[in-house]
Amino acid sequence: MNKKHGKQSIVFASPPQVAAAATIVGPMEGEGLLAAYYDKILEDNSGDQDSWEKCESYMIEWAMSTAVKKSGLTLEDVDYILAGDLLNQLMATHFAIRSLGRPFLGLYGACSTMAESLIVGAILLDGGFGGHVLAGVSSHHDAAERQYRFPTELGVQRPPVTQWTVTGAGAVLLKAMAGNDPRVTTATIGKVVDVGLKDPNAMGPAMAPAAAETLWQHIQDTGRQPAYYDLIVTGDLGVVGKTLLIQVMQEKGLDISANYQDCGCMIYREEQDSHAGASGCASSAVVLCSHLIPQMKAGKLNKLLFIGTGSLHSTTSYQQKESIPCIAHAVSLEM
Amino acid sequence: MPQAGGAGDDRYFNKWYEAQYNQVKPKPPLVKNMLWAFVVGGLICVIGQVFANYFVDMGLSKKEAGVPTTIVMVFLGAFFTGLGVYDELGRRAGAGSVVPITGFANSVVAPAMEFKREGFVFGVAAKMFVIAGPVIVYGVTTAVLVGLIYWIRH
Amino acid sequence: MQGYLMAFIIGGLICVVGQLIMDLTPLTPAHVLVLFVVLGALLSGMGLYQPLVDLGGAGATVPLPGFGHNLVTGTIEDIDKYGFTGIFTGPLRAAAAGVTAAVVFGLIMAALFNPRG
Structure with missing residues (x-):
């Protein structure tokens, strides 16, 4: 059966479901509009780590572990991890995944990586290649600033069209089994x-x-x-x-x-x-x-x-x- | 109906889109920015004048007083960058805190601090000149050119 | 008091020019720093910056064009003293205090403080 529809789309035959999702954010996001909904809010932008990059790694690892915990499963049940971030060579992701010990595919789609990992994850599950996929991404304002723009302590004025890179991470656990989930x-x-x-x-x-x-x-x-x-x-x-x-x-x-x-x-x-x-x-x-x-x-x-x-x-x-x-x-x- | 072109093949759409973008692009608050730059930049210069006058009172000539004044101003710029205050000032003051020599100090200290985790050789020392380097390169080159013309004419 | 007022006005106005460049062109603060040092050196070479220093004091010497002016006056002094070689000794001799201070204080601050983001 052909699951591809039209020129660029996929219609899943047995749609995978979202078993659980988790988030962690920095202090500025924690004062924002969705403050009440995040699972964890860091007290400062370093998260008690000694670099911005380590903080970002910590966040994605925390989000992934928490998503697994929320679903009542263990890491052993996860067949694939799909993840990515904005740093060169996916630094934050790779150092976080190191300790999770699960099969991993790194993805880079810049800020589109959450959608990209959900799509690839759903393809794996709908294709029958596993039962659970963990998809997640992270970004850190200061880590991104120092890589893409200026050192964080440089006294520059941001033009009004600029956007503020979110410090945070989100992870979704997808499952192949049918249930009553999205x-x-x-x-x-x-x-x-x-x-x-x-x-x-x-x-x-x-x-x-x-x-x-x-x-x-x-x-x-x-x-x-x-x-x-x-x-x-x-x-x-x-x-x-x-x-x-x-x-x-x-x-x-x-x-x-x-x-x-x-x-x-x-x-x-x-x-x-x-x-x-x-x-x-x-x-x-x-x-x-x-x-x-x-x-x-x-x-x-x-x-x-x-x-x-x-x-x-x-x-x-x-x-x-x-x-x-x-x-x-x-x-x-x-x- | 315009179509977004993958390989830039639809110039009509791109042109139309750029025009739309320029219409909705937020403009910087020019008057507010100029006011901030004027007041903060002016005040930093007044602080410089206070030190310059102090060194003149100590017995230095007006010209000689320039050197210790520069050193003090660079120290202040470096120190407040270290404290994490200078970038907060720069967010509002813009050129008011960039253009004075304290801003030059900020441009040295900010990358030096930021890249400390990469070590004291390739981090701190190498990154120190990311912005200050070009300033020195083109400043010195211009001075050499001006000096050359002066030498030829005298 | 008059001196402080002039320093405020001249210094403030130089910064406003920098702000206009940053807001109306795609140039970044780093470009503005380079541009201003070069402009200061050129104006100084044409004899146009010294009058501004006489008028504004620190208002003209503290902003970066003053640094460019400093480079050129130092170079011209060395040329007067040593002839041709002064072209090569003058610029960095004139910049010595500012650059050395920036290097030394930069290293100390980087050793003492961590970026707060």
Whole structure:
């Protein structure tokens, strides 16, 4: 039976389910809009570790262990771990996975990695290659700043279009067995889209066209209109990127403004001065794991389209004046 | 209907999109930023003037007083960077805290601190000049060019 | 008092120019630092920066163009004293105090403090 639908989409034959999800965040996120929903909030941005990178490793390991614990399983039951982060050579992920001792595939999709790992995990489970997959991502504001921008103590002013990288990690435990949990029903795998924007401060605006194309293709391939979903969320387009996505979809003749949100706009309060919202792998992950999945389990949300968005530039590419290639993957969760 | 182009094959869409982006792109609060830069930059210079006057009172000439003033200002910039205060100031003051010599000190100390975990040779010492290096390179080169012209003319 | 007021105004205005460059062009703070040292050196070479120093005192010497001005005046002093070789000894001699202070205090602060993020 062919599970591929249309040009870029998958409809799962026996949809894998979300057994459990866990989140951990930094102190700034812990004062934000979703403060009440996180499993753990660090007291400071180092998490008692002696580098930002170690703190990030600690967070992803904590999120993964907690997701397993919440599901009532043990690590031994996990057939594959799929994870990634923003640091060079997936440093945070690799050092965290080292101690978990499970088969592991590292993924890099920049900030789209949560969606990417859910899709690959669901493919493994639907394909019958295992019973449980642990998918997770992390990001750390200060670790990302020192790698992508400036040292954290440098006195620079951030342009208003910039977004604030989320310090946090989220993990989802997917299971193949049927139960009464949110099911991963369809997925649309995105293409790399580059509209030529070059400003590394403006990642949301660079990613919005990728999100638009993936959403458009999802609609073509599955025949589901935007109104089919109770909620469509993108990962980290931020305030500016969100506006632009609505405009691009409008230009394509679709009005998504009624049921569309962006995770990057759901994390920080206005007065926290994040500028254009949140970004980073953890932006979509902490919103999905702390807020959206629990809402589905509580029956308050039935049909969710989760679109992870990633900008795939590097420090080398922007110093060489290249534009920003972007990607977006969509995955639908339904009760 | 515009389509996002994978290989930049749809120039029409890209152009339209850039125009949309420029319309919704948030502008920096220019007046507020200028005011902050003016006040903070001005105050840092006043602190410099206080030390310069002090050294003149100690018996140095106006020109000689420049050297110890520079040393004190660099120390202050370095110290407040160490305390973790200078970046908070810079977030608001922008050029007001970047342009004075204290900002130069900040640009030396911030990477040195940040890369301490990479060791004192390839971390602290090598990264120290990430921003200060170019400043010295182009400052010295310009001075050499100006000096060359001066030497030819005299 | 007059001296402090002039230092405030001249220093503040130089920083406002830097702010306008940062806000209206894609240049980063690092670019602005480089640009200002070069501009200060060029203006000094044309004899235009010394009047600003006479007017604003520390308001003109503390901002980075003052550092460029310092490099050039030191170079010219050395050329007057030693001739051609002064072109090569002057710039770093003039920059010695600022650069040495930055290196030494930088090392000390990095040893003493950790970044807070």
